[in-house]
Amino acid sequence: MSAIPRGQSPTTAVLLCNLGTPDAPTAPALRRYLAQFLGDPRVVEIPRLVWWPILHGIILRTRPAKSAAKYATIWTPEGSPLAVWTAKQALMLRGWLGEAGLPVRVQHAMRYGQPAIGAQLKVLQEAGVQRVLVLPLYPQYSSTTTASLFDDVAAWVRRSRTYPELRFVNGYHAHPGYIAALEKSVRAHWQREGGPAERLVMSFHGIPERNVRLGDPYADQCRATARLLAQALGLSEQQWQITFQSRFGKARWLEPYTEPTLVALAQAGTRRVDVMCPGFTGDCLETLEEINQEARHAFMEAGGKEFRYIPCLNDDAAWITALSQIAQQQLEGWPVD
Numbered sequence: 286m287s288a289i290p291r292g293q294s295p296t297t298a299v300l301l302c303n304l305g306t307p308d309a310p311t312a313p314a315l316r317r318y319l320a321q322f323l324g325d326p327r328v329v330e331i332p333r334l335v336w337w338p339i340l341h342g343i344i345l346r347t348r349p350a351k352s353a354a355k356y357a358t359i360w361t362p363e364g365s366p367l368a369v370w371t372a373k374q375a376l377m378l379r380g381w382l383g384e385a386g387l388p389v390r391v392q393h394a395m396r397y398g399q400p401a402i403g404a405q406l407k408v409l410q411e412a413g414v415q416r417v418l419v420l421p422l423y424p425q426y427s428s429t430t431t432a433s434l435f436d437d438v439a440a441w442v443r444r445s446r447t448y449p450e451l452r453f454v455n456g457y458h459a460h461p462g463y464i465a466a467l468e469k470s471v472r473a474h475w476q477r478e479g480g481p482a483e484r485l486v487m488s489f490h491g492i493p494e495r496n497v498r499l500g501d502p503y504a505d506q507c508r509a510t511a512r513l514l515a516q517a518l519g520l521s522e523q524q525w526q527i528t529f530q531s532r533f534g535k536a537r538w539l540e541p542y543t544e545p546t547l548v549a550l551a552q553a554g555t556r557r558v559d560v561m562c563p564g565f566t567g568d569c570l571e572t573l574e575e576i577n578q579e580a581r582h583a584f585m586e587a588g589g590k591e592f593r594y595i596p597c598l599n600d601d602a603a604w605i606t607a608l609s610q611i612a613q614q615q616l617e618g619w620p621v622d
């Protein structure tokens with residue numbers, strides 16, 4: 286791909302997309318966010334007639350205040366960590382691609398909340414952008430996340446008379462740059478801590494077991510990521526394990542569940558664990574509160590001695606390099622000006 290002449294506004298863009306987060310750690314903000322999130326038919330696959338009264342009559346009356354209190358424990362002066370990391374990743378990716386001779390525009394957008402995907406696509410189009418690569422911050426494909434993002438892009442296309450040429454990344458769970466960035470983050474953690482703990486627990490966000498039965502490749506992709514990382518780190522089967530967190534509702538989700546596994550490890554005499562969340566590319570509520578606060582507490586209460594949390598990739602240089610490699614591979618062959 287030839288470089289875009291400097292000084293002109295780029296007509297090619299990368300839209301870096303993430304899940305989204307509430308605007309504030311308050312019950313009203315959580316109600317807006319959860320209504321959009323849990324009203325998405327890709328996330329809750331229950332017929333509307335059955336689900337709507339439960340969502341609006343029960344869940345949105347009780348959950349917002351409880352979730353807001355959790356968000357309040359991780360909120361920063363700059364805002365929600367997920368929003369802060371996503372914006373920073375987009376800024377860094379723009380720099381990395383520019384250095385690689387591809388001065389494309391890079392914007393970020395959220396599936397739920399702000400900045401919305403449709404609004405960002407409109408901004409790009411109005412700025413003269415003719416080609417957009419949509420790059421989700423989800424390494425593992427799931428219909429609940431990746432396909433939902435695609436739906437949102439498609440919904441904007443449906444509303445628009447004209448739209449740019451579009452490409453969409455489905456996932457990169459085994460990309461060598463992603464695995465290498467994860468490996469580097471674990472090795473740096475071991476360096477700081479003076480060596481590995483007895484066990485490395487890799488916790489991924491769960492999804493309902495039913496989705497997997499119906500063909501969602503998410504679980505296999507999480508397992509493949511975990512295995513590749515364990516191999517890169519030279520770990521034996523006894524030194525690592527995969528778990529799934531954040532179960533929502535009463536149905537069976539992917540197992541083994543993270544917190545009960547950590548409790549069982551402590552009860553069986555494991556004193557020290559390293560815990561990471563390789564499926565989350567930036568720290569957020571699910572890693573900072575659910576893992577580093579709640580799961581830590583459960584492990585220690587069950588007799589564990591050290592719970593060593595490994596931060597997500599966030600603004601790590603090796604991770605931004607991986608993102609820029611993934612983007613470059615997809616931008617390859619696209620005509621520029």
Ligand SMILES: C=CC1=C(C)c2cc3[nH]c(cc4nc(cc5[nH]c(cc1n2)c(C)c5CCC(=O)O)C(CCC(=O)O)=C4C)c(C)c3C=C
Binds near residue numbers: 352423
């Ligand atoms: C990384 C991949 C994710 C998958 C897969 C996923 C599936 C999924 N999530 C819910 C319900 C909730 N998730 C919530 C927060 C949340 N989820 C992800 C990622 C995935 N979810 C992230 C990054 C976050 C954190 C957002 C942040 O602001 O920091 C929440 C909201 C918080 C709460 O009230 O607990 C809900 C609800 C379902 C039902 C689902 C699959 C069916």
Ligand SMILES: [Fe+2]
Binds near residue numbers: 531
């Ligand atoms: Fe989630």
Ligand SMILES: [Fe+2]
Binds near residue numbers: 531570571575
């Ligand atoms: Fe959670």
